[in-house]
Amino acid sequence: MAHGDTSGGFEKTPGWLDWYDGPATPHFRMPAGAVDAHCHVFGPGAQFPYAPERKYTPCDASADQLFALRDQLGFERNVIVQATCHGADNRALVDALHRSGGRARGVATVRRDVTEEQLAELHEAGVRGVRFNFVKRLVDRVPTESLGEIVEKIAPLGWHVVIYFEAEDLPDLYDFFSGIPTDVVVDHMGRPDVTKDPDGPEFGLFLRFMRENPNVWTKVSCPERLSVTGPRALDGEQHAYTDVVPFARRVVEEFPDRVLWGTDWPHPNLKDHMPDDGLLVDYIPQIATSSDLQQRLLVDNPRRLYWPEGD
Numbered sequence: 075m076a077h078g079d080t081s082g083g084f085e086k087t088p089g090w091l092d093w094y095d096g097p098a099t100p101h102f103r104m105p106a107g108a109v110d111a112h113c114h115v116f117g118p119g120a121q122f123p124y125a126p127e128r129k130y131t132p133c134d135a136s137a138d139q140l141f142a143l144r145d146q147l148g149f150e151r152n153v154i155v156q157a158t159c160h161g162a163d164n165r166a167l168v169d170a171l172h173r174s175g176g177r178a179r180g181v182a183t184v185r186r187d188v189t190e191e192q193l194a195e196l197h198e199a200g201v202r203g204v205r206f207n208f209v210k211r212l213v214d215r216v217p218t219e220s221l222g223e224i225v226e227k228i229a230p231l232g233w234h235v236v237i238y239f240e241a242e243d244l245p246d247l248y249d250f251f252s253g254i255p256t257d258v259v260v261d262h263m264g265r266p267d268v269t270k271d272p273d274g275p276e277f278g279l280f281l282r283f284m285r286e287n288p289n290v291w292t293k294v295s296c297p298e299r300l301s302v303t304g305p306r307a308l309d310g311e312q313h314a315y316t317d318v319v320p321f322a323r324r325v326v327e328e329f330p331d332r333v334l335w336g337t338d339w340p341h342p343n344l345k346d347h348m349p350d351d352g353l354l355v356d357y358i359p360q361i362a363t364s365s366d367l368q369q370r371l372l373v374d375n376p377r378r379l380y381w382p383e384g385d
């Protein structure tokens with residue numbers, strides 16, 4: 075089977091782009107102990123079926139393939155985030171965590187009726203957070219009251235909440251997000267429209283959200299998703315996605331202790347290209363321009379959040 079096929083009788087969403095096979099070895103020298111703090115596993119569908127309520131059907135992307143990429147890129151650890159194509163069935167995630175030998179932590183999706191026993195099992199496997207998704211093309215909206223109940227259940231475990239939303243929805247969600255008492259991690263900088271001014275009101279609201287809420291962190295990830303003018307991380311490009319750089323650099327410099335970075339492998343739902351993950355790693359020094367900022371972004375911050383107990 076080719077790397078990107080989907081097993082178990084599932085048919086990929088038409089136009090699906092498979093993850094990039096044989097990525098370049100990055101030029102960027104990763105600091106020791108670096109964490110890829112946002113990546114996913116898909117299936118394999120034959121073993122871990124995709125959820126009936128999913129909005130897309132991906133190619134398979136297994137834990138072993140993820141760990142091979144980790145080694146190739148020079149990361150030591152992963153934070154694996156439950157992908158929406160698996161709904162609240164966390165079995166593929168938990169299996170990947172078990173296979174990682176302690177080198178991965180997880181962020182799960184749970185429903186309001188999740189039990190203490192189920193949460194304890196997830197914790198034992200290495201889960202340290204739950205993900206709330208507000209991107210309409212990915213999930214049906216869950217009422218914020220239900221999410222509030224979930225927060226009450228996970229807070230005693232010391233978990234945090236990962237939120238995924240688009241910039242235009244922040245004004246409506248601002249108060250709900252600001253009321254979450256645990257740590258909060260925003261996926262992909264709240265998806266700014268990078269054709270707008272980084273000093274303008276839209277990104278300004280996101281920066282204000284981070285300033286006003288010291289418990290809020292963000293992943294400065296996914297330039298390949300946010301970029302409009304590129305250039306793309308392909309064919310040896312060493313300065314990819316320059317249109318996203320001013321946004322990410324701004325966040326890294328103002329909040330150096332509350333930023334994380336991840337590959338987002340296997341890059342669900344990209345429409346126009348699939349990046350070479352080696353060249354995507356070479357984007358990092360454009361946004362974290364000193365070894366001190368790189369150390370915090372890639373090592374110190376993710377370890378504080380996901381391995382606070384130390385090694």
Ligand SMILES: O=C(O)c1cc(C(=O)O)oc(=O)c1
Binds near residue numbers: 157159
């Ligand atoms: O923008 C996306 O399509 C996307 C989807 C998912 C997911 O399906 O979980 O996760 C991401 O981080 C990004």
